[in-house]
Amino acid sequence: MNYIKLRWQIYQDELKQLIASMGQLLTFVTLMLYLALPIMLLMPLVWLSIIADIQTSQQDRVLYQWSYFILLFCLIRIQRKAILASKFQHFLACYSQTKIMKAATTCLISLVAGNLLILAPLLLSFYIPNWQVFWQQIHFPLFAILTWFIAYVAINYVRFPWLFLIFTPIGLLLLSNEVTVTAHWLNVIVLLVMVLEILFQPLAKIKLFSLSTKYYWQVRLVALISYPANAIIRIFMLVALLSLLAYVQQQMSQVAEAYLQVMFCWLLALLLGSFQFDNEAFYQQYELFLASLLSSSTSRYITDTLPILFLAVLVGMVLQMKLGFYAFSLVLLPIGTLLTIITTRKYQRNFFIVPSIFFIALAMLV
Amino acid sequence: MLNLIKVTKSYQQKVVLNDISFNFKQQRYCIVGPNGSGKTTLLMLAAGLEKPDSGVVMYSEAAVHNEEVKKNIGVSSDRIVLPQFLTAKQLLEFHCSQHQCPYPHEYIEKLNFNVQLTTLVSALSLGNLKKISLLLAISHHPCHLLLDEPTTGLDKQSRVWLLNFLAEFSGQLIVTSHEECFVNNADFHQLSIVDLVE
Numbered sequence: 418m419n420y421i422k423l424r425w426q427i428y429q430d431e432l433k434q435l436i437a438s439m440g441q442l443l444t445f446v447t448l449m450l451y452l453a454l455p456i457m458l459l460m461p462l463v464w465l466s467i468i469a470d471i472q473t474s475q476q477d478r479v480l481y482q483w484s485y486f487i488l489l490f491c492l493i494r495i496q497r498k499a500i501l502a503s504k505f506q507h508f509l510a511c512y513s514q515t516k517i518m519k520a521a522t523t524c525l526i527s528l529v530a531g532n533l534l535i536l537a538p539l540l541l542s543f544y545i546p547n548w549q550v551f552w553q554q555i556h557f558p559l560f561a562i563l564t565w566f567i568a569y570v571a572i573n574y575v576r577f578p579w580l581f582l583i584f585t586p587i588g589l590l591l592l593s594n595e596v597t598v599t600a601h602w603l604n605v606i607v608l609l610v611m612v613l614e615i616l617f618q619p620l621a622k623i624k625l626f627s628l629s630t631k632y633y634w635q636v637r638l639v640a641l642i643s644y645p646a647n648a649i650i651r652i653f654m655l656v657a658l659l660s661l662l663a664y665v666q667q668q669m670s671q672v673a674e675a676y677l678q679v680m681f682c683w684l685l686a687l688l689l690g691s692f693q694f695d696n697e698a699f700y701q702q703y704e705l706f707l708a709s710l711l712s713s714s715t716s717r718y719i720t721d722t723l724p725i726l727f728l729a730v731l732v733g734m735v736l737q738m739k740l741g742f743y744a745f746s747l748v749l750l751p752i753g754t755l756l757t758i759i760t761t762r763k764y765q766r767n768f769f770i771v772p773s774i775f776f777i778a779l780a781m782l783v
Numbered sequence: 784m785l786n787l788i789k790v791t792k793s794y795q796q797k798v799v800l801n802d803i804s805f806n807f808k809q810q811r812y813c814i815v816g817p818n819g820s821g822k823t824t825l826l827m828l829a830a831g832l833e834k835p836d837s838g839v840v841m842y843s844e845a846a847v848h849n850e851e852v853k854k855n856i857g858v859s860s861d862r863i864v865l866p867q868f869l870t871a872k873q874l875l876e877f878h879c880s881q882h883q884c885p886y887p888h889e890y891i892e893k894l895n896f897n898v899q900l901t902t903l904v905s906a907l908s909l910g911n912l913k914k915i916s917l918l919l920a921i922s923h924h925p926c927h928l929l930l931d932e933p934t935t936g937l938d939k940q941s942r943v944w945l946l947n948f949l950a951e952f953s954g955q956l957i958v959t960s961h962e963e964c965f966v967n968n969a970d971f972h973q974l975s976i977v978d979l980v981e
Contacts, residue, residue: 628873629876630869630873630874631876636866639873640866702864703865703866704864705827705833705862705863705864706863706864706865708831708832708833709832709853709858710881711854711881
């Protein structure tokens with residue numbers, strides 16, 4: 418067995434374990450999105466056609482490009498340890514391998530891990546017929562390069578690229594009415610920001626240890642900033658669902674029926690309530706440390722639950738004010754979220770049963 | 784003083800401690816016994832970090848889960864997983880804020896821990912993890928100190944300071960250890976966990 422085969426086998430084995438550990442989530446997603454799943458899987462490829470179109474508005478471009486970037490980042494990031502064979506780094510270091518061989522192996526496995534999300538933009542870039550068109554459509558090859566950079570950052574940098582993945586799109590969206598940037602320049606600027614973040618990591622200069630940790634909520638805030646992946650994936654899914662609904666309503670020129678609104682609140686409540694899984698994991702990991710604190714477990718539980726409920730109220734307001742939902746969503750979503758939080762704590766993997774019965778009964782009444 | 788009354792604890796149907804009753808009347812105890820015999824579990828129960836399946840843990844007529852009692856307990860054990868995402872300084876600040884005690888500059892100095900303050904807990908070496916664990920146990924000047932293998936991994940200077948500190952400690956001290964400095968120490972009442980369990 419040579420080095421590449423060994424790394425490949427480690428990757429496969431780690432991936433199997435990862436999939437097994439995510440079995441519960443995958444079952445839930447399959448149950449909830451049974452019919453929509455193939456469409457959702459193909460959606461990033463549909464986004465590519467919008468990104469490739471030079472006529473796409475700046476606002477849409479930012480939304481679609483960053484949805485693609487975040488999806489790619491998450492996909493690679495969750496496989497990072499499997500790609501790098503981190504668990505076996507000392508074992509692998511016992512054998513002399515050239516740096517080129519190691520890098521090439523990592524690159525090859527990354528391609529497999531990133532799959533179509535990395536390869537599709539590259540292949541489409543080669544599909545451009547001649548140099549003239551290539552220069553006209555230069556924004557797309559630049560986008561393809563960016564996807565490679567993202568894969569590189571997801572694998573090689575422990576820190577989350579806040580500047581590139583979060584602050585840049587927010588800045589671009591806020592400025593979209595004041596400043597118009599062409600697709601070419603947009604991607605050039607984005608590429609520069611990415612390189613800047615890779616080389617200097619400016620946000621890393623903001624030291625986490627300067628944050629105060631006198632109270633329990635501050636400790637949880639530091640934990641969230643240190644390991645933001647789960648929260649970001651959920652917020653990304655939340656934004657994707659809301660965007661999908663806005664898009665469908667816009668295309669059909671009508672607001673969803675009342676029972677559909679209830680069903681949508683159901684989906685969002687399960688998603689928001691599932692934040693409790695992270696809290697439960699935290700309680701489990703630091704069980705004895707938390708037991709040594711003077712504060713009661715109830716007060717800590719409430720402290721951890723309030724931000725989720727606040728987010729539910731916020732989403733409820735977006736549903737009512739921006740998407741034309743009835744006022745009941747303002748109450749229904751926080752109640753559904755609270756119910757999901759409680760059932761997550763009580764029933765763990767069967768967390769969705771009670772909220773589902775509640776929402777289905779409500780939809781039938783409506 | 785610590786008093787265990789008919790305490791039973793099991794993990795995954797394996798009984799570790801069965802119906803133990805013992806009144807810790809002496810000031811200093813060293814709990815000895817083979818690996819896996821339940822020494823650390825006993826300390827966790829005594830500190831109120833784990834709940835017994837049955838029985839009660841008392842400190843001078845008050846249950847261990849009472850807030851006033853908890854304030855007076857200091858515990859250090861490798862079994863307590865500390866928040867990996869905090870720096871040592873953040874962790875100490877949190878601890879001091881919880882117990883409303885001053886920041887332990889002197890102890891940090893004595894344990895030569897200053898350089899490690901800005902290091903994440905996840906990046907601390909074994910010895911430094913032991914130091915932060917000890918700092919958390921002693922910072923709030925507790926009346927009852929429960930230390931699980933307190934000298935393991937410590938450098939020579941820190942070890943000497945810790946032993947002097949413990950020698951001068953005026954409260955109740957319970958340690959688990961295999962080290963000569965505790966096992967063959969006349970100041971410590973030796974308590975075999977095997978005898979206790981039987």
